[in-house]
Amino acid sequence: MPSPPAPRARLRPLARLARALGATVWTGRAGPPHPRPRWLEPRVPEFLSLLPFRTIDLVFVADLVLAFFLAQIDSIGFSLTTASVIPLVLVLRTRWPLAAWRLSAVLSLLATGTDGGDVPVTAETGVVYLLTVYAVAVRCERHIILGVWMISSAGLWVIGIVFASDVPGVTLIGIALVTVTVLFGYNVQARRTAAGRLAEEKQRSEQALAGQAVLEERARIAREMHDVVAHHMSVITIQAEAVPLKAQGDARLLEEGLGEIRTLSLAAMTEMRRVLGVLRDGEGRTDTAPQPGLGRLEELAATARTAGLTVTLKLGADLLGLPTAVSLSAYRIVQESLSNAMRHAPGSAVTVKISRSGDELNIHVSDDGGDRAAAEAAKAGRGKHTGHGLIGMRERAAMLGGSVWAGPTGKGFAVTAILPIMEEA
Incomplete structure (x- = not known):
């Protein structure tokens, strides 16, 4: 019979859960933001070039507009607490999503049941909370995302029991909305991460291809120069050894032999210039003199x-x-x-x-x-x-x-x- 698991092994899942919840509530940090698409972060027009920033974050602008709109609603007839905190939550959401979620969770608890309606959580508080949950799902690690979902679901369940909402299934609807938001945000994170890795792989591939092209070009240069230099230098070396023996002190024969060596040297220089002229062009088509054939x-x-x-x-x-x-x-x-x-x-x-x-x-x-x-x-x-x-x-x-x-x-x-x-x- 298999032996029962050791006490420590049975406690490991609980320890992991405790670490996840602790990171969610206190110690966790969000990851770096992913680059936004260009249509979400356009450049500043030229007539606004004196501004201290070069791009406009449309997501941040939308958060500010939404914060102003919700604050106006709250100031008319709801809670002054939410009216003062909602703008802060939306401003923090982009840069510090986990801190914004923590603040939003506290705000939701404070605003629960304050409007006297059938639904214990106000609409504006729920919208802001879901936005912070989405920001966490896009930027944080999986164990923190799981902790946010668990705390949110447990909190909605407790609120539904304590306030005994008259609307049937309101707790389940809230948990479903949080779950869909978490899954959607994590899917966006996975897609952005995959796109980033693909871009890195593409960059590494381009660098490898560039390095291979450099090596091929070096091999091409070495091959061409070897063919030109080795042939002509072999002829010149043999001529230099043979001319003194052939002349045997005859000035005319010695002059003719040196003239042949000079002619061969000029021919070698001409062909080397021709080869280098072709090698300087990536496609080998700009040299005016034809290659030998x-x-x-x-x-x-x-x-x-x-x-x-x-x-x-x-x-x-x-x-x-x-x-x-x-x-x-x-x-x-x-x-x-x-x-x-x-x-x-x-x-x-x-x-x-x-x-x-x-x-x-x-x-x-x-x-x-x-x-x-x-x-x-x-x-x-x-x-x-x-x-x-x-x-x-x-x-x-x-x-x-x-x-x-x-x-x-x-x-x-x-x-x-x-x-x-x-x-x-």
Whole structure:
């Protein structure tokens, strides 16, 4: 048989109820107000710009109007006590809802049965009390809201017994009104809280998207700069090493070699300016000079030949009219492949094959590895790490929905890429 609950466990619900009632009557505090919709808090017109506030709280204005109206009714024929306290309750309702409810509860007890009618609570006192209950339900925690409902229901039940109202069901009607007000106010609070959390999630999502956009832009800049700098610097480095050996003291040959290095340096600077010009624009459309494409492969091959490579181009006949993104990515993949050949297989023979097959562009770049020592160095170097160049090639292909394969073939190395051809919007 299950053991009976311990005495402390039986007392826990009573302790929670006592804490809830204590917070409701004395220690509890309301939460911060929720932002009002714009139509409830419009901006002050320009001709009233000298006022100390910038917006008009229409809810507070309505409370003041209602307070004035009810005070006028009380001053005519009801209670001077309610006439003096009702405006204070409505003024406190917006900023200190729990304090306003406490004051309203005391006011309701003092005004009970003073008008001599069948209903023990006056209409104006009941309206003010329900407004304070609504304010509490909108701003306070659940245990305080429950305490307000319990105290209100118990108070109405006691009033109905003490004054023995002649109106049937008046106590039940009062409890029902309080219950509906509590449920409505709590529903408004839940909706405003959910809207606030949704706004926070949206803000966090926008910040995350902005951070992701920054990282993507950094990756884009790094990829473009790597393709430009790595290729041209590889050619310039090889030329700088080869020119003194080729000249062997001949001033004319040395001058020609330095002239070639200067030409390559100017070409690298020009392309870097072109790349930066495109990267500064969010959509890449404001640069006056076109980005390189397959139409400049002959120029790219000529530059690689000055660095000692033997480059053979085998291009298909239907490569004209490709989308700009596809043509640029294909150019960069070939450029990076030639740069790798310069670094890892100097003096090698490189074959570049590009053909179009339906809606795909096929790219294949392979080298023979040069001499045996260079081929072994290429295999060792390329086998240990992929490097940023191969990563950049794969990223470019992935952006278009394509793929890249790279690896050693015999003594040399080969890169194969397939890029889907998608027409630009």
